[in-house]
Amino acid sequence: MKSFIIIGHKAATAPFSLNDLPGAAGRMDILCRCVNAALFLSHDLRRDVRVYLVLKGEPAPPKLICFDGSGVRYLNPDERSAASLIRKALEKNAQGFWTESTPGVSVRKGGLGDLLSELNRKITYLREDGGDVRGRSFEEPLFVLGDHLGVTDDEEKSIEKYENEVVSVGPLSLHADHCIVLLHNEMDRQENA
Amino acid sequence: MKSFIIIGHKAATAPFSLNDLPGAAGRMDILCRCVNAALFLSHDLRRDVRVYLVLKGEPAPPKLICFDGSGVRYLNPDERSAASLIRKALEKNAQGFWTESTPGVSVRKGGLGDLLSELNRKITYLREDGGDVRGRSFEEPLFVLGDHLGVTDDEEKSIEKYENEVVSVGPLSLHADHCIVLLHNEMDRQENA
Incomplete structure (x- = not known):
């Protein structure tokens, strides 16, 4: 199992319009592209991947949404498709435990700290000054990535409570979804070497 | 200058609804994600990139659209933003020569063969049985990628008229936009080595 956490600092925590993902939905487009990058192969899904979205925008933050590649259905590659499943998850009355909203998609109340505590694993944290991903080996990796606002000091402190790298x-600063593509490629190459 | 050609076999050639990019617009979502992958850095654009879209869907195929990173404006990373500029280009009365529809975006009548003839350069063609991209050097590269339908035999014949690799x-079969991210990463690494 490979897991990705993406932090959406402005991402809406109530149902939103599918016609304005960057604006009213708080850069939900970024999170949707991350879901695509994490889960899609050309004509298949990556069944060994879970994607966790941390939604920190108004009106009811924080909330967590999980896309589980082994069970997800009704997901197409376009942004609007992922957004539609996120919106359905936000229609649920989120509790402090996971509730499935559509097959393979779940929602709960909680923030990054709650999620890291639940997963309780070594964290691989993406930052521009980090060591090169090429040639590293990953076992049951848990990757954490920020959105257009990066990762805050408070979030870094949450991460540093766990074993981490x-x-x-x-060499260039990239969007989170592009980083996910590159992480997958490195793991794909190692698994098929 | 790095150039990418993406072939949209079903992509609409007349203005379409922004609310159904995969369906009525003929998998226009794929082309929009390719524009994003080719042009966007984290908080910047890749100014040394041109993206050419070959639209082969109804009702008036084929048409060509060019996004020029050095001049493009009003482009945001979300699919709908690229789609909106493509739609504006399709509102133009396309001729056999390039017409600018919005800053940095142009449209003309024509297909893959016309475009390759105009560019008249060595082609790097993405295919799953190709040689590994890692470690290759690229000078003024021109990449050609297919959409969800790949590249047809006729298109391969057009490509084979030029010097090509x-x-x-x-090791896995990926979406065209994910391939573009990986190509850029290889070039970024070589340019910043």
């Missing part, structure tokens, strides 16, 4: 995917 | 980005 900091990696970088290349 | 076939490369692969990894």
